Amino acid sequence: MTSDKAPNPSPDATPESGTDAAPEASANAASAPADATAASGGRDADGGRPARETRKDGMNAPASKSAPVPGRADNFFQALCRLGPLFLLLVLAAQAWPDFWQAWRGDALYCPAEIQNIRIFLHTAQNGPWLAPTAGSTPELAGQITCLAAQWPGFTWFMALLAVLLPQAASALLFPLAGALAAALALLGVWGLSRAAGFGPKAALAAGLILLCAPIFAPLAHFTGSAALSAALLLFSLLCFCHGWQAKSAWFCLPAGFVLAGLAGLTGGLFHLLLPLLASVVFLLWRGAFRRAQALDALTGFVLLLLLLAGWLGSVILWTHAEGYMQSLYATLARCPWPLPARWWWPLAGAALGLAPWLALVVCVSWQRVLRSAWSDLKASRAERAGSAFVWISLVLGCLFSLLTPAARMQGVAVALACLAAPLLGKALLRLPHLGSRLFYLIAALCLLHAGLALTAAGFGFSLDWTARFFSHPLSPEQREMILGLTALPVLGVLCLLTAVAMTRFIRRDHPGGALLFCTLAAVILTQPAALMLAPELAALPQAGLSRLQDIQTPAAPENSVTPAAPDAEKIGEIPAAPEAAPALIPDQAPAREPVGAKNAPLTEQEAAPAVAPEGDAPLADPQPEAPDAGDAPAALPAPTGN
Numbered sequence: 001m002t003s004d005k006a007p008n009p010s011p012d013a014t015p016e017s018g019t020d021a022a023p024e025a026s027a028n029a030a031s032a033p034a035d036a037t038a039a040s041g042g043r044d045a046d047g048g049r050p051a052r053e054t055r056k057d058g059m060n061a062p063a064s065k066s067a068p069v070p071g072r073a074d075n076f077f078q079a080l081c082r083l084g085p086l087f088l089l090l091v092l093a094a095q096a097w098p099d100f101w102q103a104w105r106g107d108a109l110y111c112p113a114e115i116q117n118i119r120i121f122l123h124t125a126q127n128g129p130w131l132a133p134t135a136g137s138t139p140e141l142a143g144q145i146t147c148l149a150a151q152w153p154g155f156t157w158f159m160a161l162l163a164v165l166l167p168q169a170a171s172a173l174l175f176p177l178a179g180a181l182a183a184a185l186a187l188l189g190v191w192g193l194s195r196a197a198g199f200g201p202k203a204a205l206a207a208g209l210i211l212l213c214a215p216i217f218a219p220l221a222h223f224t225g226s227a228a229l230s231a232a233l234l235l236f237s238l239l240c241f242c243h244g245w246q247a248k249s250a251w252f253c254l255p256a257g258f259v260l261a262g263l264a265g266l267t268g269g270l271f272h273l274l275l276p277l278l279a280s281v282v283f284l285l286w287r288g289a290f291r292r293a294q295a296l297d298a299l300t301g302f303v304l305l306l307l308l309l310a311g312w313l314g315s316v317i318l319w320t321h322a323e324g325y326m327q328s329l330y331a332t333l334a335r336c337p338w339p340l341p342a343r344w345w346w347p348l349a350g351a352a353l354g355l356a357p358w359l360a361l362v363v364c365v366s367w368q369r370v371l372r373s374a375w376s377d378l379k380a381s382r383a384e385r386a387g388s389a390f391v392w393i394s395l396v397l398g399c400l401f402s403l404l405t406p407a408a409r410m411q412g413v414a415v416a417l418a419c420l421a422a423p424l425l426g427k428a429l430l431r432l433p434h435l436g437s438r439l440f441y442l443i444a445a446l447c448l449l450h451a452g453l454a455l456t457a458a459g460f461g462f463s464l465d466w467t468a469r470f471f472s473h474p475l476s477p478e479q480r481e482m483i484l485g486l487t488a489l490p491v492l493g494v495l496c497l498l499t500a501v502a503m504t505r506f507i508r509r510d511h512p513g514g515a516l517l518f519c520t521l522a523a524v525i526l527t528q529p530a531a532l533m534l535a536p537e538l539a540a541l542p543q544a545g546l547s548r549l550q551d552i553q554t555p556a557a558p559e560n561s562v563t564p565a566a567p568d569a570e571k572i573g574e575i576p577a578a579p580e581a582a583p584a585l586i587p588d589q590a591p592a593r594e595p596v597g598a599k600n601a602p603l604t605e606q607e608a609a610p611a612v613a614p615e616g617d618a619p620l621a622d623p624q625p626e627a628p629d630a631g632d633a634p635a636a637l638p639a640p641t642g643n
Contacts, residue, residue, distance in 0.1 A: 073514025081201040085191040088208040094524045096221040098531035099176040109539050109546040114224040131316045132325040154267025155226035175224045182228035183221040189235025194423040196242040197387035207426030213523040216354020216418050227415045230268025237261040237276040242390045251297045258301035262308040268412045279394040347402040350414035357444040361428045364436035395420045429512050448500035455493030488533035
C-alpha cells in the first residue's frame, strides 16, 4: 500500500497518526516534492514540526532558515498533546465555573428550555414515573413541554443519578453540574472518536478545542438539557463500533456500542438511535466485511439492544399505566414527514452557523493536494485507514438523516452533527497550507470584527438606531430601552474587537496549534462577562423569561399535589372580614337569597355547605343566577366550614 512506501515519515508521527500522515507525504514527495512542501507551509501531515525540505536534486535536506520555526505557543500546544483530554476538561471548567459560583449563592438563572427540563425532573422525583417522565403531569406542565427530547427518560435518569451521588449540602449544584458534566462527556467522546479513527493526538486535541470555541457547543456547559448528553452517548457508541468492527473479536466494544446506541435513543430520540446502526451497516458494506456483523459478539450486542428497548417499552405499558404518555410519544414519532419537512434545512443550517468560523476550513484547505491523493486515500480507507472512513460515513449519514428531522428537534441533531464534524475539522486545521492558514484566520478575525462592532453599537442610542435602519428592522421603544439597558453588550463588543486585532497582528498564523490556543484563550475570556454580567441583566427583563431555582420550585408544588391549596384556604378563613364578604354580595342578589333563607334560615357558616357538594342537593342548583356566586362564596370559606 501507499503507506508502506513513505520515504520520510514525520519526526513526531505517532503510530496512530502515521496511517494518515504517511500516504499523503509519500504522494506529495513522489509527484511534486518542492511544490507540496511549499503548499503545506513546511509542516508534516499532522501539523507538527516542520517537514524536511526537498532540494532541486530530489534529495532530502534539513529545513532551511526560510521554513517557519515553531514558536512558544506552538511548542506549548505540542506539549499539551501529552495531557490528552485533561486539558480540554480544564478549559471547560474555566468556562463553566461562574455557573457553579452563582448556584452556590442561590443566584443561578435558567432559561425557559431549562425550566421545562427542571420541572419535569422535579415532577418525576415527586411522583415517581421514572420510565415515563411526563406521565401524569398536570395540564400546566404538559403545556410547557414543547420538545420531544424532554419526553425521553435518559436525561432525567442522568440527573437522578447525580442527585444520588451529590451530598445534601451541594444539592444546589445539581442542575449546573448536569449541564457541565454532559458537555464534558461530549468532549471526551470527540477526543476518543478522533483517536479511534486513527488521527494523531494533535488532531484529537484540535478537535476538542474547536468545539470549545464553537458557538453551538460553548453554551452547552451552561445549559441544563439533553443535547450534550445525547451527543456524548452517540459519540461513545460510534467509538465502540469503530474499534469493534475492525477487530476480529470485540466482546466489550460491540455490546457496549449497541447498549450506548440504545441509551442515546432513550435520551435524544430516533436520530441518535439509528445513526450508529446505519453507519455500522454502511461501513461493513464499504469494507466488504458484512459477515463481521454475523459474529457472536455482534449478535450479542444486538440482542442486548433489543432487550433494553423492549424492557423499557414493556415496563411503561405494563406497570407505569401511562397511556397518555405513549399516545403522545407515538403521535410525535409517527409524524415523520415525507419526503421532507417544511424546514428540512434547519438542522444543517444550525450546525453550520454553530461551527462558524471553523467551517471556513473547508475552503482554506489545499484542494489540489486533496484531489491529487483522493483516489489513493479512498482505496486506503477500505483497509488501513478504515477509522477515518467510519467518521466520514457517520457524518454524511447524519447530514442526510437530519433532512427528515422536524425543526422542533433541531438542537439535538445540530449538536450531534457539530461533534461529528469536529475531528475532521481538527485534522484539516493542522494541515492548512501557508496561504490557507492566513486566509482562515483572516476570516475568523473578520467574523469577530463584525460581531464586536454589532455588540458595541448596541450600547449607544445613535448607533443602535442606525443599525436598525440599516437592516430595515425598526425597534419599538420597549425593545430599544431593553437593549440599551444591557451594559454587558459593549463590554463583549470591545473584547471581540481586541481579539480580532490580536488575531491579525500578533499571532503566528503559520503555526495552527499556537493560533488555536489563542482562540481558546479568547473564548474563555469572552465567557466571563457573558456569564457574570449579561445573565443578571437579562434576569431583570420579563421578555427573557429567566428564573431562579427557588422561583421554579415554588409553583411546582401546587401542580403535583392538592395539599398546598389547604394553607391558602386557611389563611383566607383566618381573616375576620371573610364572613362579611358574603353578605356584601347578597343585596345584589336579594331575590336569589330569599329561597335559600326560606330553606335554611340561619345564613351563616352553613351557607358554604351546599356549594361544596352541589351534586347532593339538586334543588339548590336550579336558580341560575345563584350558581356562579354560590360557587365563589364558599370557595373563600372552606376551612371555617370544616371546623
